[in-house]
Amino acid sequence: MIQAVNVSKAYGDIQVLKGISLRIDKGEVVSIVGASGAGKSTLLHIIGLLDRPDGGEVIIDDNNLANMSDKDLSSFRNKHIGFVFQFHHLLPEFTALENVCIPGWIGKRNDNEVKEQAKELLDYLGLKERFNHKPSQLSGGEQQRVAVARALINHPKVVLADEPSGNLDSDNARELHELFFRLRKEFYQTFVIVTHNEELAKLADREVIIRDGRLY
Amino acid sequence: MNTAWFITRKIALSHQPNFSRFIIRVAVAAIALSITVMIIAGSLVSGFQIEISTKIFGFWGHVRIYDYNSTIGFQDKAVSIHQKFYPDIEKMPGVKHIQVYANKPGIIKTKNEIESIVVRGFGNDFDTSFLSKCMQSGKTFQAGDTSYPRKILISNSTATRLNLKTGDDIIIYFVEQPPRVRKFKIAGIYKTGLEEFDKLYALTDIADIQQLNNWSADSVSGFEIFIDDVKNISAMGKKINENYIGQNLVAQTMKEINPNIFDWLELQNINEYVILILMTIVAIINMATALLILILERTNMIGILKTQGATNSFIRRIFIYHAGIIVFQGIVIGNIIGLGLSYLQSRYGIIRLAEESYYVKVAPVHFDPLFIAAVNIGVLVVCLIVLLIPSYLVSKVSPVKAIHFR
Ligand SMILES: Nc1ncnc2c1ncn2[C@@H]1O[C@H](COP(=O)(O)OP(=O)(O)OP(=O)(O)O)[C@@H](O)[C@H]1O
Ligand SMILES: [Mg+2]
Numbered sequence: 001m002i003q004a005v006n007v008s009k010a011y012g013d014i015q016v017l018k019g020i021s022l023r024i025d026k027g028e029v030v031s032i033v034g035a036s037g038a039g040k041s042t043l044l045h046i047i048g049l050l051d052r053p054d055g056g057e058v059i060i061d062d063n064n065l066a067n068m069s070d071k072d073l074s075s076f077r078n079k080h081i082g083f084v085f086q087f088h089h090l091l092p093e094f095t096a097l098e099n100v101c102i103p104g105w106i107g108k109r110n111d112n113e114v115k116e117q118a119k120e121l122l123d124y125l126g127l128k129e130r131f132n133h134k135p136s137q138l139s140g141g142e143q144q145r146v147a148v149a150r151a152l153i154n155h156p157k158v159v160l161a162d163e164p165s166g167n168l169d170s171d172n173a174r175e176l177h178e179l180f181f182r183l184r185k186e187f188y189q190t191f192v193i194v195t196h197n198e199e200l201a202k203l204a205d206r207e208v209i210i211r212d213g214r215l216y
Numbered sequence: 217m218n219t220a221w222f223i224t225r226k227i228a229l230s231h232q233p234n235f236s237r238f239i240i241r242v243a244v245a246a247i248a249l250s251i252t253v254m255i256i257a258g259s260l261v262s263g264f265q266i267e268i269s270t271k272i273f274g275f276w277g278h279v280r281i282y283d284y285n286s287t288i289g290f291q292d293k294a295v296s297i298h299q300k301f302y303p304d305i306e307k308m309p310g311v312k313h314i315q316v317y318a319n320k321p322g323i324i325k326t327k328n329e330i331e332s333i334v335v336r337g338f339g340n341d342f343d344t345s346f347l348s349k350c351m352q353s354g355k356t357f358q359a360g361d362t363s364y365p366r367k368i369l370i371s372n373s374t375a376t377r378l379n380l381k382t383g384d385d386i387i388i389y390f391v392e393q394p395p396r397v398r399k400f401k402i403a404g405i406y407k408t409g410l411e412e413f414d415k416l417y418a419l420t421d422i423a424d425i426q427q428l429n430n431w432s433a434d435s436v437s438g439f440e441i442f443i444d445d446v447k448n449i450s451a452m453g454k455k456i457n458e459n460y461i462g463q464n465l466v467a468q469t470m471k472e473i474n475p476n477i478f479d480w481l482e483l484q485n486i487n488e489y490v491i492l493i494l495m496t497i498v499a500i501i502n503m504a505t506a507l508l509i510l511i512l513e514r515t516n517m518i519g520i521l522k523t524q525g526a527t528n529s530f531i532r533r534i535f536i537y538h539a540g541i542i543v544f545q546g547i548v549i550g551n552i553i554g555l556g557l558s559y560l561q562s563r564y565g566i567i568r569l570a571e572e573s574y575y576v577k578v579a580p581v582h583f584d585p586l587f588i589a590a591v592n593i594g595v596l597v598v599c600l601i602v603l604l605i606p607s608y609l610v611s612k613v614s615p616v617k618a619i620h621f622r
Contacts, residue, residue, distance in 0.1 A: 050523060050615050071527050078525020085619055089520045093230040103524040105219035150524075 001026045001190065002047065002158055007056035008213075009042055016042050018213035019056065024158065027188040029180065031201040034210035040194040041162050043210065047192065048081050048160045049073045060157065078107045082151025084161040088143035090135040090150070096122060096142075097131040100149045107154055114153065121149040125179065141172035148179065158190040165197055177203060220530055223521075224537035227514070239509045240542055246502035247546020247595065248553060250495035254591045255554030257491040260561075262587065263580035265481045271408050271575065272477065273446060274346035276470055277315070279453050282438030284466040291391075292319050292437035293464070294429070301460040302439060303341065308459075310444050310452055315341045316436040318425040322388040324418075326378050333374065335388065337422030343442070347406060347419075354382035354404025359421045366424055368400035371414035372407035381405070388418075390428050398424070409575045412477075441467075492591075496598055499546075503599050504606045507539050511609050518610055519618020528611040535607050536600060543599050547592050558583065 002024040009017040016039040024030050032040050045051040047058055049065055057066045060080065065073065082103075090099045097118055104114030122131060125145045135143055144164060151159050161180075165173035177200045183189040193200065201207045209216040232240065281301070283293035303314050318337040323330055340359040347356050347369075357367050365385055380386060382402050390396045400420065408414055426433055443452045453469035461467050471478045511518070518531055558581045561567055565578035 045616050048523075071529075074522070074525045074527045076525075077523070081525075083523045087619075089516070089523075089619060091517055091520065093226045098226075102219070102223070102521075105217060105222070106521070106524055106526050106530065108219075111217045 003059040007053045029191040029204045031204035031207045032194045033201050038210040044160050049077050080157045082156040082159040084151050084164045086163040086166040088147040095132045096146045104153045161193045220533040224534050228541050233513045236513045239506045243502045243506035243542050244546045247499050248549035250499040251550025252554040253495050258587050259558045259581045261484045261488040263582035266582050267580040277440030278443045279441040281467045283464045294435035313442040318422050318437040320425045322390045329378050335418050337425030339422045350406040350408050352405045352407050365399045365401040367403035369404045369419040373415040375405045500602050507606050515613050515618045518613040519615040522615035531610045532607040539603050
């Protein structure tokens, strides 16, 4: 479903990715591990169309994204890719519900439909009582779950998570990991998760390791 | 739903980062200041232009018909009052009134002083409404009065220089071969404030001028026409010329007869334009700075929205809306202050002018709703259009970098 073909990326003299090929199938949970600075985030950004590779290409469902304009990439990202980062990156001025809705609204979806779905999602993630809370009024675990709900609102083909539990204590981290697998089981949701958490990496269907700019 | 507007509203109403808040206040103040200055400048300039031209037109009418061989300061050529336009031109749309006049140059002599003057005769069709408002003492009178000595109105400036007051008698010498002398009684003293005119003219019954000129009662120097709307003055002048004028007669507008004073009034527009342009630049510079800072302080938000698939133009719209809110606030405040100050000036006359140089004692104010609307809409539109340029900064924000920082 998602394919990175011979992707390379350099920052100045540093060749971060040296021809990486990776294939992710629908419903798979793939973990990416590697030392700090190995290029995990870089790869995730390229798969998530936030960055363009220097060489190689990313193909999602037969769409070759190399030739797309920035505008089309934005639209594609909006519809098909959800992100979860180490920091929740919720917008502080907006409630949990609004934060979840925004990607839906950006995609010009029907307001009520988006709101209903956002509520269902938050409910599903155990945040029923938190709809109208601002991010600052939420715990770290709750913030991260709102971020997950936001990533899911447009039914993306894939959720790309970059150290999603990196800022959580072990209980919250475990809860989040279980959530990912529950979502996979119940909704067949695809995940690509960059992590330093070995427990999570082992739970994944597949674990790929980046070292010296290559996958192992 | 307009999502960009929704986001703008939220962030504009929320607690802004400190520096943004400060910059937004500066920008609102700058817009308010610009609008205030523009409104005051515009109201003062047009007030000034209208006040002075009202005086000129009130005293002299808008269009004058006379024999083109007549020259001010010398003996006018006689014109018959039996013209097809007199008084029928009053039926022409846009014409308010027509009246006759006759001029005669003379010299006023008192014990110690002599002063050259033009005595202006008015007929019984004379509209005294403007002159009545200019009377400093005494009052206007009707043509056809037979009292002796003959009545005359002199200006405040003539009265001051010759040390005369209402009720005094004066002797005026008229240049003829041989010279003729007439005694007049000062029935009143007027002041239009238009010094150049005031010091030259005295007013009396046209019959005296006709008699001094050896003219019949059917002869005058010319006609003064008052029109309804000064905006049409040139068109009316042209129309009157085309439709009614022949032989030695010419119809000229006051603008043509006194180009200097009207050019000088026109010149005030340049001052106004300079102020408008400067103030617009002030507004734009402040807004551009404010917008750049708003964007820089929100790179994180921009990055997050980009990861969610927001396009550059969507995010730029957020900031342009935000700028719009700032401009709008500035405009509202600027209107309140600008109109408020202008009102205080019109009510209490705080700003005073030297009447000798400016023809008015108190700087007059004229509110033109169209002008004020144009200033407001102009500032809003110009600012927002110019702000499209700095808003491109949004597309320089890389989502990857924005997300990295926290
Ligand atoms: N915008 C950038 N400009 C220059 N160098 C960069 C940039 N982004 C990343 N790098 C470099 O590329 C390399 C890979 O970075 P990346 O963030 O992908 O590592 P990572 O595997 O995610 O590391 P970590 O586990 O610490 O998050 C690093 O050496 C980093 O310094
Ligand atoms: Mg990383």
